Amino acid sequence: MIDEAGIEEVMVEKRKVVHVAVAVILGDDGRVLLARRPEDKHMGGLWEFPGGKVEAGEDIKLALNRELREELDIEVSVFSPLIKIRHDYPDKSVLLDTWVVSGIQGEPKGNEGQLIQWVEQDCLNDYEFPEANKVILRALQLPDRYMITGHFEEKETLFNRVSTALDNGIRLIQFRAHWLEENEYLRLAQELSGVVQAAGGTLIIKGDFSLLSEPWCHGLHLTSRQLTLPTKPEKRHVDQLLVASCHDEQQIKDAEAMAVDMITVSPIKPTSSHPQAIPLGFEQAANLTDVAKVPVFWLGGMGLGDIEVACQSGAQGIAAIRSFWK
Incomplete structure (x- = not known):
């Protein structure tokens, strides 16, 4: 029934x-x-x-x-x-x-x-x-490249590579460092956020919904697991961005129910970071992009040459670690 x-x-x-x-x-x-x-x-x-x-x-x-x-x-x-x-x-x-x-x-x-x-x-x-x-307005304001930071041992490496990316025109960056303890991650995130903002960019971080209350937090990237939580994230100012990782149609619907501004769809191609994940391929990625009611970034093995393919398929652009980090 x-x-x-x-x-x-x-x-x-x-x-x-x-x-x-x-x-x-x-x-x-x-x-x-x-x-x-x-x-x-x-x-x-x-x-x-x-x-x-x-x-x-x-x-x-x-x-x-x-x-x-x-x-x-x-x-x-x-x-x-x-x-x-x-x-x-x-x-x-x-x-x-x-x-x-x-x-x-x-x-x-x-x-x-x-x-x-x-x-x-x-x-x-x-x-x-x-x-x-309003979604069109958001898409117009977003770039076609979303950089995710890669592995680093020293703080200097992190800041140098992010600065290089900013010099190369990257304006949307996710700070990913899952190997760090939470306090160290947040300390670096706050400092890095100031650097990115000073260059006219936006730093997206990962973590608990409560981070949106931090005045230096300009965006939060939700995991697919966070999309199933009973509570919803609450943005504290108009410039904050909510992003979500999605791998299938149900997760896209869950993300839209969270009122996210954009999503990543992954993995498009095989990746060394997630070798067990089955890649979606361009056709399935395009189908999921058609379903979405928010801007979509393709993630997983993406390179600069894939931006045109992604955009022609209705996506906003690409997200990547390797292509932008090294």
Whole structure:
């Protein structure tokens, strides 16, 4: 017998999904073009990324330019996939097929009477978006590389390699050092967090949910075991990131129930750190990425050459130890 929650889930799964093309439009100066929904429309007054429904059999790039012509009287020539997110509203489900676009031809204007505005990327959080657009906003703010620190014996090695990574443009780093005692790990994590933040990056640490109350903690990476705990982590400020390790569809659902900002899916390829783990492979990783409603980083044997494959499959990018640590 299926309970009410089960019936609702089945109904959502059977519901027709509307394919929507979404454009994050970048100007030559890096600003993003937003449109404000007219007050008399659904979710009126909220800001959004322009776009619209993809017709049956229509190429996504053609759909984006058709919608941009209709809404803004422009076309674009450069397309880069950002994220695909399914969002379930009470009355319908939508698949937001989101692309970062540039190479604007024409002068943008609100053809449908909507207000449009160019916004600095650092100021996007000041605008109120529909719920479905918030994941797009997070994906836009995340990089395509997530570094995990490797083994070290001396503190100097840790800080030198992290500094090198920061110099090479890495801005999202997980401090992993499971061989250290907790007090030593946290002492180093606090010091390292200041170094990473000073360079404009974010340091993700591992440990108990209570670490989120530490003012220096800017992110927590949850293990798959932590996803089954009865309590939920509570972020203390808007800039904190919650990340989770996932290996299957159920863990992805558990992570989303924890309101995480992003997940890692692993292992994609065989790894020396987890030689017994059965790799997912690109196809299964892509399927799990399609299921996720948050940005996904592929982890496990990933190299810089895999970033394009991951992104083309809907992932945010890659996470790695070896490729970034040495």
